[in-house]
Amino acid sequence: MSLHDLFIGPLSYEFMRRGLLSAMLLGVSGGLLGCVLILRRMALMGDALSHSLLPGIAVAWLLFGTSTTALFFGGLVAGLLTAIGSALLSRLTRVKEDAAFGSLFIVFFGAGVALISRLPTRINLADFLFGNVLGVSVGDLRLAAAVSAATAAVFILFYRSILLETFDPVFHRATGGRGGLVHMGFLTFTVLNLVAAMQTMGVVLALGLFLLPAVSAYLWCDRFRSMLALSIAFATLGSLFGILLSFHAGLASGASVVLCLGAIFIVSALLSPRYGAVVALRRGLIPRRHP
Amino acid sequence: MGRPRIDDFGTLSPTVHSDQNILQFREVTVRYGRLPALRDVSFEIPCGESTAILGANGAGKSTLLRSILGWQPLASGEIRIGDSHPQHARPRMAYVPQRHAVDWDFPITVRGVVEQGRYPSLGLFGRLSADDRRHVDRAMEELGIGDLEGRQIRMLSGGQQQRVFLARALAQGGDIFLLDEPFAGLDLFGTEELVHILRNWEAQGRTVLAAVHDLAIARTCFTRGVLLDTSLVAAGPIAEVLSPANVDRAYRQGRCVHGHGGEAGP
Numbered sequence: 001m002s003l004h005d006l007f008i009g010p011l012s013y014e015f016m017r018r019g020l021l022s023a024m025l026l027g028v029s030g031g032l033l034g035c036v037l038i039l040r041r042m043a044l045m046g047d048a049l050s051h052s053l054l055p056g057i058a059v060a061w062l063l064f065g066t067s068t069t070a071l072f073f074g075g076l077v078a079g080l081l082t083a084i085g086s087a088l089l090s091r092l093t094r095v096k097e098d099a100a101f102g103s104l105f106i107v108f109f110g111a112g113v114a115l116i117s118r119l120p121t122r123i124n125l126a127d128f129l130f131g132n133v134l135g136v137s138v139g140d141l142r143l144a145a146a147v148s149a150a151t152a153a154v155f156i157l158f159y160r161s162i163l164l165e166t167f168d169p170v171f172h173r174a175t176g177g178r179g180g181l182v183h184m185g186f187l188t189f190t191v192l193n194l195v196a197a198m199q200t201m202g203v204v205l206a207l208g209l210f211l212l213p214a215v216s217a218y219l220w221c222d223r224f225r226s227m228l229a230l231s232i233a234f235a236t237l238g239s240l241f242g243i244l245l246s247f248h249a250g251l252a253s254g255a256s257v258v259l260c261l262g263a264i265f266i267v268s269a270l271l272s273p274r275y276g277a278v279v280a281l282r283r284g285l286i287p288r289r290h291p
Numbered sequence: 292m293g294r295p296r297i298d299d300f301g302t303l304s305p306t307v308h309s310d311q312n313i314l315q316f317r318e319v320t321v322r323y324g325r326l327p328a329l330r331d332v333s334f335e336i337p338c339g340e341s342t343a344i345l346g347a348n349g350a351g352k353s354t355l356l357r358s359i360l361g362w363q364p365l366a367s368g369e370i371r372i373g374d375s376h377p378q379h380a381r382p383r384m385a386y387v388p389q390r391h392a393v394d395w396d397f398p399i400t401v402r403g404v405v406e407q408g409r410y411p412s413l414g415l416f417g418r419l420s421a422d423d424r425r426h427v428d429r430a431m432e433e434l435g436i437g438d439l440e441g442r443q444i445r446m447l448s449g450g451q452q453q454r455v456f457l458a459r460a461l462a463q464g465g466d467i468f469l470l471d472e473p474f475a476g477l478d479l480f481g482t483e484e485l486v487h488i489l490r491n492w493e494a495q496g497r498t499v500l501a502a503v504h505d506l507a508i509a510r511t512c513f514t515r516g517v518l519l520d521t522s523l524v525a526a527g528p529i530a531e532v533l534s535p536a537n538v539d540r541a542y543r544q545g546r547c548v549h550g551h552g553g554e555a556g557p
Binding site for chain 2: 039170224
């Protein structure tokens with residue numbers, strides 16, 4: 001198989017061009033958001049949030065059919081309901097926030113699966129859960145472009161607020177920063193990106209596009225700015241190779257993107273010169289001299 | 292009292308008028324739900340002195356700092372910040388967090404943290420100017436961390452880590468330095484370093500307010516104290532505040548602990 005067959009061939013199909021572009025665009029915003037997610041230790045919360053989108057999407061599908069706008073708002077409402085609901089639960093009851101989130105999202109997810117299993121149409125539950133690059137419509141691509149551009153713009157404009165709120169929220173608030181606003185904005189953008197990524201990645205796997213590049217970049221970088229840049233690079237590369245892999249090997253697109261990003265992560269975790277496992281083990285094997 | 296004027300960090304410099312009270316608490320009460328965390332607390336902090344906030348766990352030390360920063364709604368009373376000095380109409384707070392509140396693995400360098408001190412004055416779209424950089428350089432130099440500017444913050448000793456955050460506060464050009472348990476988690480060497488720095492700041496007439504756990508440290512490096520037991524036990528010169536009777540009241544609530552050693556001290 002020639003290089004042409006590998007890289008250019010797939011692009012002769014329009015759905016491939018759309019799917020690839022959409023995944024790479026969302027790689028940019030997902031790579032950015034992922035950094036904040038992992039640095040604020042919200043990785044698992046993001047995972048819960050992504051699962052909770054399902055019922056909103058299912059209801060929107062039931063009422064409005066394939067309209068991208070309807071799916072988008074359905075997912076958005078479900079995601080925000082979970083976020084706000086668990087915040088309320090943890091404040092009004094004895095239940096702590098992580099337990100509240102965990103309980104609420106699994107109920108939402110269950111409701112979503114139940115709804116979809118009862119849908120009369122020929123749509124496939126697996127496409128919702130794991131993504132299908134064939135299904136990326138022009139509307140989906142537009143949505144991905146808009147969400148990606150908006151996320152990138154927010155990161156450029158509010159870079160310092162985002163850095164402060166992530167690194168030291170107490171200082172941020174003490175110096176007049178609008179911490180609550182940044183936090184809510186962050187949750188909203190996470191939901192927006194998850195919904196936009198749903199078609200190619202699926203609700204279950206979409207978060208991989210956020211977390212894996214960010215956590216890989218975290219293993220290499222000592223500066224926030226370079227972590228963001230490297231995370232974007234990993235995410236777009238992973239999307240590119242993942243979508244091509246899904247085309248050639250006939251795999252679910254979300255899964256193959258996650259596998260490519262997973263490979264980057266495992267290599268980083270093992271081989272990072274300062275924070276990798278190999279270097280840590282070696283350091284352990286060489287006996288330290290005690291003064 | 293003639294004290295030297297400190298270097299001009301920012302536009303405001305804490306000039307020295309000990310008769311001016313830069314911070315006044317008037318019958319401040321703060322509640323968490325129905326539990327009072329501070330009860331009818333009134334005291335005054337003179338400009339240019341270092342004050343230790345003292346008390347047992349749960350006595351309201353952190354609540355007091357948080358209420359000065361404005362994150363803790365007051366149930367009643369008022370906190371007046373600023374004095375009649377024209378430069379102190381709206382004094383700026385420089386806050387130094389507790390060590391355990393910091394993620395030391397965060398991808399950020401020493402310089403990156405100190406630069407954050409300039410962020411509040413930049414607004415949303417401003418960029419760091421040459422003047423801002425000079426503030427950052429001077430703050431790092433004063434605290435002796437200039438050589439470490441490119442280091443990731445995990446790669447520092449405890450004392451150096453503490454100095455990074457003090458440098459950020461300096462770069463901010465604050466008028467009141469609020470330190471939340473600055474000695475917590477420091478080793479012996481780090482503690483000595485910090486005592487030295489705070490004594491220097493004291494001599495330079497900087498207004499410092501720190502929550503402190505260790506009474507011995509409070510005696511050696513602060514001139515004034517505020518002793519809490521949700522309500523105010525005593526406020527004033529440190530030696531008077533930490534009289535045996537006051538300490539007993541604040542820490543032991545009148546219980547006898549001298550008996551058979553069954554009960555731990557403060």
